[in-house]
Amino acid sequence: MADRLITVKDLKVSFMTASGEIQAVRGVDFHLDRGETLAIVGESGCGKSVTVQTLMRLLQEPPAVIKSGSIRYTNGDIDMDIAARTDKQMRAYRGKEFSMIFQDAMTSLNPTTRVGRQIAEGILRHQDMSAGEAKERAVELLARTGLPAPETVYKRYPHTLSGGQRQRVMIAMALSCNPAVLFADEPTTALDVTIQAQILNLMNDIKRQRNMSIIFITHNLGVVARMADRVAVMYAGQIVEAGSLRDIFYGPRHPYTWGLLGSVPDLRMNLSARLASIPGTPPDLFSPPAGCPFAARCAHCMKVCMEVVPGEYAVSEGHMARCWLLDAECETEVIPPVGRDKTVFKTERKEEVHG
Amino acid sequence: MADGVLLDVQHLKKYFRIGRRQMLHAVDDVSFQIRAGETLGLVGESGCGKTTVGRTLARLYEPDGGRILFHGQDIGAWSRRDIKKNNLSSKIQMIFQDPYASLNPYFTIGEIIAEGLELHHIGENRAERNEMVCELLERVGLHREHANRFPHEFSGGQRQRVGIARALALNPEFIICDEATSALDVSVQAQVLNMLIDLKESMGLTYLVVAHDLSLVRYISDRVAVMYLGQLVEAGSVGEVYGRPMHPYTIGLLDAVPIADPDYEADHVSAPIQGDIGSPVNPGPGCRFAGRCPYADEECRQKTPELAEMGEDHQVACFHPVR
Ligand SMILES: Nc1ncnc2c1ncn2[C@@H]1O[C@H](COP(=O)(O)OP(=O)(O)OP(=O)(O)O)[C@@H](O)[C@H]1O
Ligand SMILES: Nc1ncnc2c1ncn2[C@@H]1O[C@H](COP(=O)(O)OP(=O)(O)OP(=O)(O)O)[C@@H](O)[C@H]1O
Ligand code: SF4
Ligand code: SF4
Ligand SMILES: [Mg+2]
Ligand SMILES: [Mg+2]
Numbered sequence: 001m002a003d004r005l006i007t008v009k010d011l012k013v014s015f016m017t018a019s020g021e022i023q024a025v026r027g028v029d030f031h032l033d034r035g036e037t038l039a040i041v042g043e044s045g046c047g048k049s050v051t052v053q054t055l056m057r058l059l060q061e062p063p064a065v066i067k068s069g070s071i072r073y074t075n076g077d078i079d080m081d082i083a084a085r086t087d088k089q090m091r092a093y094r095g096k097e098f099s100m101i102f103q104d105a106m107t108s109l110n111p112t113t114r115v116g117r118q119i120a121e122g123i124l125r126h127q128d129m130s131a132g133e134a135k136e137r138a139v140e141l142l143a144r145t146g147l148p149a150p151e152t153v154y155k156r157y158p159h160t161l162s163g164g165q166r167q168r169v170m171i172a173m174a175l176s177c178n179p180a181v182l183f184a185d186e187p188t189t190a191l192d193v194t195i196q197a198q199i200l201n202l203m204n205d206i207k208r209q210r211n212m213s214i215i216f217i218t219h220n221l222g223v224v225a226r227m228a229d230r231v232a233v234m235y236a237g238q239i240v241e242a243g244s245l246r247d248i249f250y251g252p253r254h255p256y257t258w259g260l261l262g263s264v265p266d267l268r269m270n271l272s273a274r275l276a277s278i279p280g281t282p283p284d285l286f287s288p289p290a291g292c293p294f295a296a297r298c299a300h301c302m303k304v305c306m307e308v309v310p311g312e313y314a315v316s317e318g319h320m321a322r323c324w325l326l327d328a329e330c331e332t333e334v335i336p337p338v339g340r341d342k343t344v345f346k347t348e349r350k351e352e353v354h355g
Numbered sequence: 356m357a358d359g360v361l362l363d364v365q366h367l368k369k370y371f372r373i374g375r376r377q378m379l380h381a382v383d384d385v386s387f388q389i390r391a392g393e394t395l396g397l398v399g400e401s402g403c404g405k406t407t408v409g410r411t412l413a414r415l416y417e418p419d420g421g422r423i424l425f426h427g428q429d430i431g432a433w434s435r436r437d438i439k440k441n442n443l444s445s446k447i448q449m450i451f452q453d454p455y456a457s458l459n460p461y462f463t464i465g466e467i468i469a470e471g472l473e474l475h476h477i478g479e480n481r482a483e484r485n486e487m488v489c490e491l492l493e494r495v496g497l498h499r500e501h502a503n504r505f506p507h508e509f510s511g512g513q514r515q516r517v518g519i520a521r522a523l524a525l526n527p528e529f530i531i532c533d534e535a536t537s538a539l540d541v542s543v544q545a546q547v548l549n550m551l552i553d554l555k556e557s558m559g560l561t562y563l564v565v566a567h568d569l570s571l572v573r574y575i576s577d578r579v580a581v582m583y584l585g586q587l588v589e590a591g592s593v594g595e596v597y598g599r600p601m602h603p604y605t606i607g608l609l610d611a612v613p614i615a616d617p618d619y620e621a622d623h624v625s626a627p628i629q630g631d632i633g634s635p636v637n638p639g640p641g642c643r644f645a646g647r648c649p650y651a652d653e654e655c656r657q658k659t660p661e662l663a664e665m666g667e668d669h670q671v672a673c674f675h676p677v678r
Contacts, residue, residue, distance in 0.1 A: 043540045044511070148630070163401070192400040192567060197611035197627035219541050222570075222613030225620040245617045263545035265574035266615050271594060275574065277545035281510045 003034035004074065005181060005213055006055065011069035011083070013047075013054050016062055022285045024050040026237035027069070029312075032181065037207065037214040039224040039245075041260065042234035043282045048217045051234075052183045055215075056098050057082060057090045073097070075180050096126045099174040101167075103186035108170060109158040115169045116142070116154025119176050126177045141172035144206075146198050164195040171199065175206060182207075185217045200226055221264050225249065230318070233257050236283050236293035243319030250340045253313075253321040256294045261338045276337070292324065300325060300334050361391040361426065361529060361561050362412070368420030369404075369411050373636065380635050381407040383585035384421070386662070389578075391528075394555065394562040396576030396593070398569055398608070400632045403582040405565045409531040412563065413449045414438055425529070445475050445525035450518050452534035457518060458506040464492070464517050465502030471524050491520040496550060512543030516550070523554070533565045548575055569612050573597050578668070581605045584643040585635050587662060591669035601665060601676040604628070604644045642674070650675045 013025040025047045032038050040048045053059045055071055071082035075097060082090070102108050110118055119138040123129060129137070135154075142150035145168035158166055167187065174182060184203070188196040200223065207214055216227050224231060224245070231248040233241040233256065241254040252258055262276035280297040283289050289296065292305040304324050313326035325334055369382040382404045389395045397405050410416045412423060414430060423431035430443060438444065451457050458467055468488045471477075478484035489499035495516040506514055515535065522530055532551065536544040552575060554560060566572050572579055573593055580590040581602065589602040600606045607628035614620060630647045642660050645651040654674050662670040 043542060045540075146629070192632075193569065193608060193611040194400065194628045197613075197625050198629070200613070201625070201627065220613065221615035222620075225615050225617045226613040249615070249617050259542055261615070263542045264615060265545075265548075265568075265570040267570045267573060267597070267609070267612055268614060268616070268619075269574070271573075275545040275549060277549050278542040279546070281512060281543065282540070 004031055005034055006032040007070075007072040008055070009070050009072075011051070011054065011071065012067035013050055013059070014065050014067050016065060020286050023288055024064075024237055024285060025054065026288060028234075028237075028239045030232055030239060030242060032213050032215060034180070034213055035207070035211040036229040037216055037227050039216045039218065039228035039231045040234055041218065041221065041224060041231060043236075044219075045282060045285070046234045047237045047285075048234055049185055052100070052185060052215055052217060055082060056094060056100060056183060057085060057087055058100070061087075095122055095177045095179065097179060098181045098183060099177065099179040100183040100185065101170055101174045101187040103189050109166065109173075111158055113157075114155050115158055115161070116156075119169070119173045122173055123176050138172070138176065141176055142169065145169075145172050145202055147172075164191050164199075167191060167195075167199065171202065178210060179212065181213045181215065183215050183217075186219070187216075188223065189218065189220070196223075203227070221249075221261065222266075233260065236288060237285060238293060238322065240294065240323070241321040243315070243321075247316070247319040251315070251319070252336060252339050253315050253319075253326060254294075254323050255298045255300055255325070255334075257321075258336060258338050259297075292322075300332060302330070302332060359390045359392075360388045360424075361393075362389040362563075363424035363427075364388070364412070364421070365424070366421035367408070367411065367418055367423065367431070369407050369416055370419045377636050380585045380638055382411065383635075383638070385582075385585075385587050386421075387580050387587065387590060389529075389561055389563065391561055392555070392559055393578060394564055394576045396572035396579040397563060397565045397582060398567060398572050398579060399582035400608075401567065402632060402635070404585045404635070405567075405582055406533055408582075409449060409533050409563060409565050413447050413531055414443060415449070442475065445471075446527055447529045447531070448522035448525060448527040449531045449533060450515075450522050450535045452537055458514060460506055463503050463505055464497075464509075467506075467517065468492075468502075468521050468524050471521055475525055477525070487524070488520075491524055494523065494554070495520045496546070510543070512539050512546060515539060515547055519547075519550070519554075523558070527560070529561045529563070531563045531565065534567075535564075536571070537566065537568065544571075551575065569597075569609060581608070584633060584638065586643060587670075587672065588644065589669075589671050589673075590662065592667075595666060595669040599666075599669070599678075601669070601671045601678060602644075602673045603648050603650055603675075603677060606677060607647075642672075650677075 008030050011025055011028050015022040015024055042048055066083050069083060073080055073082050116138050120134040123134040123137055139150050139154055142153050147153050147165060147168050188199055218224060228245050230244055232239045235256050241257045259278035263278060265275060278297050283293055291307050292310050295301045295305045302324060310322045310324045312320045312322055314320050324330055365386050367382055367385045371379040371381055373379050399405055411418050418431045422429045465488050468491060469484050472484045478487055488502055492499055492501055497516055536547050564572060564575055576593050578592050579596050581588050583604050589596055589605045600609055610625055611627050628647050633646055640659060641656040645655045660672040660674050662672045665671045
């Protein structure tokens with residue numbers, strides 16, 4: 001039996017700005033089990049960061065507002081709805097239950113405090129340890145991230161470290177209190193491939209050793225293939241397809257997922273092959289379209305797509321996509337241009353479309 | 356000079372003085388050629404000197420040594436006056452990573468593109484220049500109506516197209532793209548890459564594409580050069596370098612690239628190169644990769660390996676190339 005840690009239902013998050021409401025997250029459902037890595041992929045601005053920051057309640061509220069939905073978190077004695085907690089109540093859980101690694105380590109490290117001390121302070125806040133023990137543990141964590149001479153790194157200030165070194169310090173800090181869930185928001189995007197490979201290996205080792213769960217945000221589909229157990233594909237504030245790693249890479253069902261997989265250069269693609277670029281740009285979240293958010297760019301767009309948001313269709317156990325092409329009544333037959341499974345597929349609607 | 360070579364870079368050096376006795380060897384004896392109509396990709400870790408190579412070729416930096424032969428003339432030795440007289444800044448254009456920072460927010464897109472035309476006295480009058488601007492916008496997949504809009508009204512991909520239109524306005528022969536698509540959306544990046552490829556074919560352009568995304572460089576380039584700490588370690592046709600990498604660094608770099616294929620990743624055990632890239636400040640003798648190289652020996656630590664021909668259009672600088 002899977003040990004479910006997080007269950008998100010119908011989460012909607014908006015930003016109330018002077019020029020209007022930006023509907024950043026528009027009704028997402030997903031879950032996270034213990035010991036698994038869920039990757040969230042999608043265009044820039046589709047709501048990936050806002051989603052995970054809401055899970056830790058890190059967004060400034062206002063301007064951010066949780067418009068609806070629940071985020072149930074269960075772990076041992078804890079059973080709570082994060083969406084109903086206050087920032088103050090959440091503080092007790094940050095670091096210990098969840099922690100976060102950001103793309104830019106500089107923004108989350110304190111520039112005026114030696115990095116080792118920052119890690120040790122985090123440990124002391126949540127764990128019953130002496131200052132000496134906390135320091136020892138901080139040095140040990142720094143060593144585990146592959147930083148050479150961890151004792152000297154302990155004494156350095158953030159600006160004296162390179163980007164890759166700072167990122168490793170932040171990973172040490174995020175892991176220092178043994179969190180049950182690690183949120184990693186583009187943790188390696190700013191790094192070189194060789195350093196990236198070291199850090200991905202480290203995260204996978206720690207995940208296995210401690211049965212930690214990870215939500216990993218990235219644009220890089222190669223990183224997804226290396227890290228994820230399951231994948232959620234986001235587009236314009238919605239999850240348009242979700243499934244196991246193999247479902248998404250080998251049997252994708254949503255036209256946006258096809259476009260995404262086809263538009264990223266791959267080291268092994270034929271040298272004369274041409275990338276399939278998706279024409280157009282993502283919709284404006286000030287006034288999201290009435291129907292399918294991908295309609296304006298979709299080569300298979302039908303009349304219904306422009307009028308009604310498609311519901312979730314179950315493709316197989318654990319694999320769902322939101323596209324009218326999957327409807328049993330849809331007469332258009334499209335063979336997926338990417339993936340291994342080249343059959344047309346129709347299904348019963350999993351849930352009725354609201355409104 | 357070999358046939359059709361547009362740019363012949365010989366022993367190029369660019370050092371930065373940092374502090375009193377410290378010299379940062381950003382580009383240290385780099386040689387390569389680019390044939391007209393060809394795309395050369397330049398890859399390597401952060402800080403290895405890729406941008407510095409690009410900026411020096413565009414004469415935004417003064418070279419500290421070597422020659423830059425463009426159409427056979429050593430533009431590296433040109434004075435500011437020569438550069439101006441020969442209109443070099445219109446022949447060699449650079450497109451940068453951040454499409455927003457490089458566009459003046461107070462000017463319309465039309466004004467931004469027309470500015471270069473005016474500066475280089477292209478077009479008879481305003482009306483003619485406006486028509487040229489509209490044609491350029493269409494050429495990069497935008498609309499003529501966009502000429503009256505401001506940069507902030509455009510998405511990242513559209514702004515990058517504006518940047519490209521501005522570069523094309525001056526009829527360049529050689530374009531240096533420095534991480535030109537790395538700030539873009541995944542799907543929009545593909546649009547811009549395809550557009551660059553099409554423009555190259557329709558306008559006979561030559562590119563130097565600087566990026567650290569190895570898959571992207573493989574997609575867009577004909578030939579590729581791999582840099583490490585200010586020096587070239589391997590170069591050649593894309594098929595050769597990606598298909599039969601011989602330098603231990605290139606092999607490690609390619610091995611570290613995650614592949615978007617779950618089955619491949621499940622079977623592939625990656626043993627990443629350990630350690631950081633090292634410092635380009637006052638480098639000593641020997642191979643600069645020796646500190647991270649599994650095959651390093653005494654010879655490697657004492658002598659500097661030179662690029663040597665290893666096959667059909669394939670050069671490697673290593674005492675113990677892997678075959
Ligand atoms: N503080 C804010 N105020 C107003 N709008 C915001 C704010 N933060 C995010 N948004 C908007 O919410 C939407 C979702 O943003 P989010 O940061 O989640 O995107 P993302 O998927 O993480 O993109 P990226 O890949 O570029 O990081 C975007 O349209 C963004 O402009
Ligand atoms: N103006 C400058 N003054 C001093 N040092 C510089 C200057 N410009 C670059 N450098 C140094 O020269 C080296 C090469 O820098 P460069 O920007 O060319 O690297 P790069 O390969 O483009 O890296 P990245 O992939 O991070 O863009 C680096 O060590 C850098 O710190
Ligand atoms: S619902 Fe319609 S527009 Fe949306 S992805 Fe499916 S076919 Fe395309
Ligand atoms: S010259 Fe020696 S140290 Fe340098 S890459 Fe080759 S084997 Fe390694
Ligand atoms: Mg983000
Ligand atoms: Mg650079």
